[in-house]
Amino acid sequence: MTLGSWLTPDPCGIYLPAADAWIDPSKPVARAIITHGHADHARGGHGEVWATPGTLAIMAARYGPQNGRSVDYGESIQLGPIEVGFVPAGHVLGSAQVVLDHAGERIVVSGDYKRRPDPTCTPFQPVKCDVFVTEATFGLPVFRHPETTDEIDKLLSALRTEPERCVLVGAYALGKAQRVIAELRAMGFDDPIYIHGALQALCDLYVEHGVALGELRPATGVAKKELEGRIILCPPGALNDRWSRRLPDPITAMASGWMRVRQRARQRNVELPLILSDHADWDELTRTIEELAPREVWVTHGREDALVHWCRLRQIRARALDLAGFEDEDD
Structure with a gap:
């Protein structure tokens, strides 16, 4: 079986067929798993929403009450045969990486993240995985954020x-x-x-x-x-x-x-x-991949080509995902 074949990247988001659930869908769906509250990742109108308490509070403030299922950091839930966990992403209040365990594989979907200290949110927590789905908003070597x-x-x-x-x-x-x-x-x-x-x-x-x-x-x-x-x-x-x-x-x-x-x-x-960003810069993106040592890297939300090239030079299998609808509201 191809690594990660139970997860389907789609222009509207990342789909989990076995759970009939989407991660950060850009359209209303029956079941949504939301990484954080920025409007390019969190939209209203879903049937059910799984997210951290902070993200659900942000969505309620922006879109009105949600049919939300609150999941704390470190907690896991079962959606069909897939175990879904949330760990901190260090991006904004309530932001989370989604940890997916199924078929003997672990896939981590980073959402947006940064590695620098931020007094307003819980720091990024690295999680070893087989596939790391990473953002690349600032995925070019020119982007090195100052202190x-x-x-x-x-x-x-x-x-x-x-x-x-x-x-x-x-x-x-x-x-x-x-x-x-x-x-x-x-x-x-x-x-x-x-x-x-x-x-x-x-x-x-x-x-x-x-x-x-x-x-x-x-x-x-x-x-x-x-x-x-x-x-x-x-x-x-x-x-x-x-x-x-x-x-x-x-x-x-x-x-x-x-x-x-x-x-x-x-x-x-x-x-x-x-120059104050809530996204990882080039050095933080590459350091994170080195730290997690995934078997594959899937790159999205930004300058994918440079990061894919960097991975391949280091014999790490990598590919770009074609996800639509992402903006820089949260840069």
Whole structure:
């Protein structure tokens, strides 16, 4: 039997025929196993959903109540003949790798993951396996993320250098915004942080799940003078819209792994690019494969070809999967 033949990659997701279940399907299905709450992996409308408590809470906040089956980290369930477990992925709150055991084989579907410490979520847990299905969002050697503390220090230095201005940080509403706040707190920044209204609900959800974010204040309706020398977070789409024009000469920043690409920063008129990613960079992707030592690697969600080539040079069987509908909401 071909390794992993009981799992079927499909443009709409990864299908488990023996369990009649899908992993991160891009369409409503009867049975869905969800790795994490970003919209390119978690969609509403499924008949049943298996996910961690954090992911189910995020899905409920975004899509309304789900017919959810909560699975804690380290816990396994049986779906037909397949044992399904969840272990931390280190991506965002509740993010999980899906561990599948069947027919004497173990397949780990990573979902999105990173290997760096993050005060807002449980760290990635490596699991030895026969097949490792890995993301490759930053699967090119050019993508080597700097130290998180260096990027946060850039933000704080900008604030100190021009105290009559504010620093406006574009950050995705789920995961990135909360991480920026938590990393600032870890660096000793205790001042109130102002946030766009679109970030409030998910910040509240993180706090409810035990993530300390310190004092947060709404940025809307505040006098311009009060916002001088302050850090303000907003969704990326608000960086250059009417909402931001009322701020005191903002230093426009963007927190994203894509800020490594200068053209991306220029496209968004970003003055202060912060290379802060919730995905593994090239070195972390390759180190993870070396650590897990799988018999095969299946690559998806990004720059597949370079990572497949890297594997084959090391005599590791590898192939790219053609999964559709994945975006960079969570970079």
